[in-house]
Amino acid sequence: MQYLLLIYEDEKRWSNMPQPEQENEMAGYLAFGKEFAASINAGKALQPTTTATTVRVRNGKRLSTDGPFAETKEQLGGFYLVDARDLDEAIAMAAKIPGAKAGSIEVRPIMTFS
Amino acid sequence: MTSIDELYRVEWGHLLSALIRVLGDFDVAEDALQDAFAAAVVEWNGAAPRNPVGWLYSTARHRALDRLRRHTRFEEKRIAIAEAMATPSRAPDVLDDEDAVPDERLRLIFTCCHPALSAEAQVALTLRTLCGLTTEEVARAFLVPTATMAQRLVRAKGKIRAAAVPYRVPEAGDLPERLAEVLQVIYLVFNEGYAASTGDTLVRGELCAEAIRLARLLRVLLRDPEPELDGLLALMLLHDGRRAGRVDERGDLVRLSEQDRTRWDQVQLEEGRTLVRSTLRLGPPGPFTLEAAIAAVHSEAERADATDWTQIAALYERLYALHPSPVVELNRAAALSFARGPAEALPLVDALAEPLAGFHLWHATRADLLRRLDRRGEAVAEYGEAYALAGNDAERRFLARRMEEVGGAGN
Numbered sequence: 001m002q003y004l005l006l007i008y009e010d011e012k013r014w015s016n017m018p019q020p021e022q023e024n025e026m027a028g029y030l031a032f033g034k035e036f037a038a039s040i041n042a043g044k045a046l047q048p049t050t051t052a053t054t055v056r057v058r059n060g061k062r063l064s065t066d067g068p069f070a071e072t073k074e075q076l077g078g079f080y081l082v083d084a085r086d087l088d089e090a091i092a093m094a095a096k097i098p099g100a101k102a103g104s105i106e107v108r109p110i111m112t113f114s
Numbered sequence: 115m116t117s118i119d120e121l122y123r124v125e126w127g128h129l130l131s132a133l134i135r136v137l138g139d140f141d142v143a144e145d146a147l148q149d150a151f152a153a154a155v156v157e158w159n160g161a162a163p164r165n166p167v168g169w170l171y172s173t174a175r176h177r178a179l180d181r182l183r184r185h186t187r188f189e190e191k192r193i194a195i196a197e198a199m200a201t202p203s204r205a206p207d208v209l210d211d212e213d214a215v216p217d218e219r220l221r222l223i224f225t226c227c228h229p230a231l232s233a234e235a236q237v238a239l240t241l242r243t244l245c246g247l248t249t250e251e252v253a254r255a256f257l258v259p260t261a262t263m264a265q266r267l268v269r270a271k272g273k274i275r276a277a278a279v280p281y282r283v284p285e286a287g288d289l290p291e292r293l294a295e296v297l298q299v300i301y302l303v304f305n306e307g308y309a310a311s312t313g314d315t316l317v318r319g320e321l322c323a324e325a326i327r328l329a330r331l332l333r334v335l336l337r338d339p340e341p342e343l344d345g346l347l348a349l350m351l352l353h354d355g356r357r358a359g360r361v362d363e364r365g366d367l368v369r370l371s372e373q374d375r376t377r378w379d380q381v382q383l384e385e386g387r388t389l390v391r392s393t394l395r396l397g398p399p400g401p402f403t404l405e406a407a408i409a410a411v412h413s414e415a416e417r418a419d420a421t422d423w424t425q426i427a428a429l430y431e432r433l434y435a436l437h438p439s440p441v442v443e444l445n446r447a448a449a450l451s452f453a454r455g456p457a458e459a460l461p462l463v464d465a466l467a468e469p470l471a472g473f474h475l476w477h478a479t480r481a482d483l484l485r486r487l488d489r490r491g492e493a494v495a496e497y498g499e500a501y502a503l504a505g506n507d508a509e510r511r512f513l514a515r516r517m518e519e520v521g522g523a524g525n
Contacts, residue, residue: 001278086280087230088288109277 002041002110003090004081008074009103011048028098036082036093043080074103081110118154118162125167126246127331131218132171134281137178140243140271146178153177171215219244220335221281223328227296228279235270236299237306242267244331245324255321256306293336297346297402300328304350322354344393345403351386352409355379367508371418383413404433423453440469448479456483474503478513485520494521 014022033040049068056063068075077099084090087107094105126147133143150173154166163169226239238256241247247255253263273279284292307321329347336343359373368374390410393403408429415421430446444466451459460483463476470476481496497517504510 084278086278086282087228088280088282088284091230107277111276 001084001086001090002081002112003084003087004079004108004110005090005094005097006076006106006108007078007080007097007099007103008072008106009077009099010073011075011077013102014077015048025098032096032098035096036080039082039084039093041081041083043078045078046076048077049075077103118151118158121154121166121170122151123246125170127219127222127244128217129167129171129174129215130243130246131222132216133174133178134222135216135218136175138281140274142178142182143174144243146174146181149177149181150174167215217335218281219331220283223296223332223335224283224292225274225279225281227292227299228274229292229295230277230279231270231273233299233302235266235273236295237302238263238266239270240299240328241303241321241324244328247320247324251320255318293340294342296332297342300325300332301346301350301402303328304353308353319357322350322357326350326354339396341393341396342400342402344389344396345400345406348386348389348393349402349406349409351382351389352406352413355382355386355413366511367506369512370412373418375416378413386410387413399432401433401437404429404436408433421452423449427453440466441473441475444470444476444479448482451483451486456486459483460487472503474500474505474509477503481516485516490520 014025017025033043052066052068054065054067054069056065080093080097082090082093084093087109090107090109094100094107097105099105129150130143130147133147134140137143137146147170150170153173154162154170158166222244223240226243227236231239238252241252241255242249249264249267250260252267253260256263283289303321304325307318307323307325326347329343329350332343333340333347356370356373356378358377358379359375360368362368386406387410390403390406393399394407399407408426411422411426411429427446427449430442430449434442434446444463447459447462447466450462460480463480463483466476477496477500481493481500484490484493484496494517497513497520501510501513501517504513
């Protein structure tokens, strides 16, 4: 099974964080990446939502607006695409992502088309 | 001979758990088992085979295979089931021994109570799959339309399949936490049957029986003793044992202090008390065990005024240490008012004003203390507050009666 682990947290927390703490958290992500290297297919951090553009097509007309899809207290800040035996293994992995301590990780199974 | 109805009730969860294991899918297993029971009605013609459980299991497996053969889009599952059936050690075609149908209910209960499912879905799925209640019965018990309940079950099973919620007993490290969640689900089932005074009372009484059955089953399935499981079972036995005294002829709730104690089920209460005593010997008690101990003390008193309130207050104090909630503290204060008098309890109740001012039982407790202290004017006002906040008709009738008694005596 493949799961997408979506990391949601208050992006202001990161920008307001003193540098030693930022380094500490980065080290946590490096450690996570190393521990689950065999299971991680992809993983990226995202630029803050101030850089987001939301695109919709309505009646054939393209509409681009500034900002994320929805204004929320916690924002999508990054993701991992991982292999796991089942949901329990995916949840165990999600719990080890440093962002889980301050924010939340949404675990979504990847759809397969046969 | 056991009737098919009885087999359905007693063996549904066992058979379904084994079929899910082999077929790898809740819906396929459920449909197949439904088919097998329907076939039994026709084919047994009143005379069950020597091993009815084995017959139902074999028939359900064959039906599932037939069904999957007809639906090529289930190609993957077809292969899986064909492989499972070709493995002779796992499932011989003719079963002579009832033990040959493996019991996978422990896996089933952990999957149904998986935290990735909503609490509502956990309860519904547990009742449908483990207890064998029909969707209509579960819907009626929870006072929702059958279509709503059916949709809730479909969604839960869909999530189990799509997100790969495992069909497995959690590993030792996760077991305590997951077991605590299973106990919560069983307690929710019980409370749904016990606490509410509305709805189809027959079905609701059945929910209490199902919760007790689940707890007993879990005790058999788990190899090691689990003190809180025993505590929960004792708590349910002790509450359910008072059922007959809890409602009057009109169907109104009767308060514990006013119940006809000769109507209590002493056999069930004694089983509960014995269980509490043995659980208390296992080590420091958890919340369920403490609540069961409180219920046990109540059940021991032949009359309400013979209740050992000092012990009850002490038990609430221990419960508060584990679970510091203002409602527990309110109960402790009420117990103390009987053990040492209302004057001592009133300041404790007053101190809870901030968290509990919106809770009718806080006002009712305070009113009762004021009444017993002969502060009638304040008592009437407090009963009025409680009356305005109470949501239950039976409770309102009681409060109105009290208000009249106290107010009338003052005039």
